């Protein structure tokens with residue numbers, strides 16, 4: 087069924103005129119191929135044998151004991167590349183191939199989406215350019231090296247603060263001039279229509295698998311499903327599996343940074359106002375003049391001033407709740423999960439776990455919570471160490 091790109095008042099495609107045909111071509115191709123037998127079979131093979139799907143659902147032992155109820159982790163951290171990002175990059179990369187495009191471009195902040203796209207570019211033999219702010223290039227040099235090893239060109243973006251927002255602006259600008267042979271592989275369930283719908287589709291495997299696995303392992307649905315929210319792709323992928331299960335509570339956790347009162351955070355849903363950024367209407371962190379605010383979080387992957395339109399709609403309708411976790415609690419939780427389970431969570435995913443720790447002793451012991459462990463934390467060990475030595 088075709089989606090019109092509006093989630094209540096949110097979403098849409100507020101883009102320059104020249105991009106409209108490209109977005110329409112993309113939408114048309116998505117609906118032509120996403121249920122196509124050959125496309126589905128090829129993507130299914132890649133999910134299984136390249137990415138490592140289905141990812142396990144793991145019942146934590148000591149962590150559950152610690153919080154006093156049953157916590158299950160959806161192990162997206164075990165996928166190739168170490169995060170859920172590969173689902174979307176494989177899906178859109180293959181779509182690009184089926185559309186006859188020969189070149190991929192993508193934006194990246196921390197480098198995780200850039201790396202996932204560089205991997206897929208190598209896999210599919212496509213020329214790949216990754217737009218990345220100069221500040222981020224400096225902060226995330228390891229990912230820059232990895233992308234280059236995959237054969238991708240990393241394009242430094244000097245405008246603005248040299249971060250994700252600026253990289254998206256430049257990628258959109260480049261796409262405008264190169265739409266014929268170039269596919270823009272967008273990294274989250276945000277941006278102009280049809281991206282929120284496309285990204286949700288390719289990430290929906292998370293929730294679909296988790297629902298089935300929870301039924302298999304526990305004989306019932308979870309009481310609570312929790313995921314971190316940056317742009318919103320891993321969360322919408324997880325929530326989609328449970329949207330129709332009215333008794334399942336859905337909780338999205340944003341980056342509370344130093345605290346919402348300090349202004350140093352990235353909690354668009356908790357503290358933003360409706361505005362337009364990167365082609366979509368959504369909750370947005372902005373000053374009284376509508377200038378987009380700089381965001382701050384210990385996890386680079388959640389550092390985004392806006393959020394996907396469907397989350398805005400789910401917030402307004404009350405189907406999902408959105409809260410924020412602050413850096414200090416995230417650091418504690420990172421160490422706690424590692425110590426109790428021998429699993430290093432990505433700092434992004436740790437936000438969802440911090441919410442769980444916050445519920446310690448507040449929920450009956452038979453409560454079942456499914457948490458999306460969107461990525462692994464190996465990349466964050468240095469950051470945690472530095473924060474702790476301050």
Ligand SMILES: *Cc1c(COP(=O)(O)O)cnc(C)c1O
Pocket residue numbers: 169170171198199273274275314315316317318319320321387388432434435460461462
């Ligand atoms: C990029 C990233 C996120 C945030 O992106 P969403 O689109 O909100 O999912 C979360 N977790 C990890 C591990 C990431 O790499």
